Amino acid sequence: EIVLTQSPGTLSLSPGERATLSCRASQSVSSSYLAWYQQKPGQAPRLLIYGASSRATGIPDRFSGSGSGTDFTLTISRLEPEDFAVYYCQQYGSSLTFGPGTKVDIK
Amino acid sequence: QVQLQESGPGLVKPSETLSLTCAVSGYSISSGYYWGWIRQPPGKGLEWIGSIYHSGSTYYNPSLKSRVTISVDTSKNQFSLKLSSVTAADTAVYYCASRLWIAAPNDYWGQGTLVTVSS
Numbered sequence: 001e002i003v004l005t006q007s008p009g010t011l012s013l014s015p016g017e018r019a020t021l022s023c024r025a026s027q028s029v030s031s032s033y034l035a036w037y038q039q040k041p042g043q044a045p046r047l048l049i050y051g052a053s054s055r056a057t058g059i060p061d062r063f064s065g066s067g068s069g070t071d072f073t074l075t076i077s078r079l080e081p082e083d084f085a086v087y088y089c090q091q092y093g094s095s096l097t098f099g100p101g102t103k104v105d106i107k
Numbered sequence: 108q109v110q111l112q113e114s115g116p117g118l119v120k121p122s123e124t125l126s127l128t129c130a131v132s133g134y135s136i137s138s139g140y141y142w143g144w145i146r147q148p149p150g151k152g153l154e155w156i157g158s159i160y161h162s163g164s165t166y167y168n169p170s171l172k173s174r175v176t177i178s179v180d181t182s183k184n185q186f187s188l189k190l191s192s193v194t195a196a197d198t199a200v201y202y203c204a205s206r207l208w209i210a211a212p213n214d215y216w217g218q219g220t221l222v223t224v225s226s
Contacts, residue, residue: 001169035212044202044216045153056214088153092212095168096155 002027002091004099012107019076021102023089028069033093036065036074039101040085048087049074079104109134111203111217119197119224125190129203129217136161136179141206142186144177145213146199154199158206159186166209193224 003026013019023034032052037045047056049065052072062077076083084106089099115127129142136142143158143166157167159177167175171190179186190197200221204213 031210033210037213044204044219045213046216047212047214050212056212090153090212092206093210095166096158098153098155100152 002029002094002097004089004091004097006087006089006099006102008102009100010103010105012105013079014107015079015081017079019074019079019083019104021074021076021087021104023067023072023074023099025070025072025091029072029091030093032068033091034065034067034072035090035092036063037088037090038083038085039088045088076104109140109205109215111205111215113201113203113217113220115220115222117221117223119193119222120226121194121224122192125188125193125197125222125224127188127201127203127220127222128185129187130183130185131205132184135181136184136186137181139207141166141209141211142177142179143204143206143213144188145202145204146197147202147219148196148199156188156190156201158209160209195224198222198224 007022034052036049039045053065086101088101110132112130119125141158144156174191176189200219202219203217205215
């Protein structure tokens, strides 16, 4: 099973700042089958990024993904008030596993 | 637009079987897609439970495989989850979700339903 770790656990930032979230896999993720989700309290996760760097339908371009192999990054270029949430990475190339999440909260 | 809606008991006794159904609208299950279940214990992260294709092929999380059954009913356009021998550790919000093929992310999600395991 591919284990995903995310860092940091919590990221405290102000609106307008840049957020950089990391996801590391215990072994290489095939074909960059890596996705990012945003989850707000009481809501289901929402798909943001798939294939490591492709934005899902309707996702603003301030969200971008990069990386390959075992190291992946989600970047939010300028935080909007609605971006404060928990973010999960997921690999779907070998079975399906999620990282533990990174909470982005308001500083 | 695919829409998913979970239903089932919100309270299950320890050692019993948890049963949930996900009704699909806006898309015919028979047309394709993989349909699955993901859970989230209160205040914790996400755990994939398993997936099923409309043909009936199933894929389960190895850690839950011995207790999980996922089935599909194309006539009712819905799919179901059964988790046997539940304990308090199975208390979670259960989401149904879809993905386009076996190596694809989960693009559509239900709103989730909380199931509590308690006597």
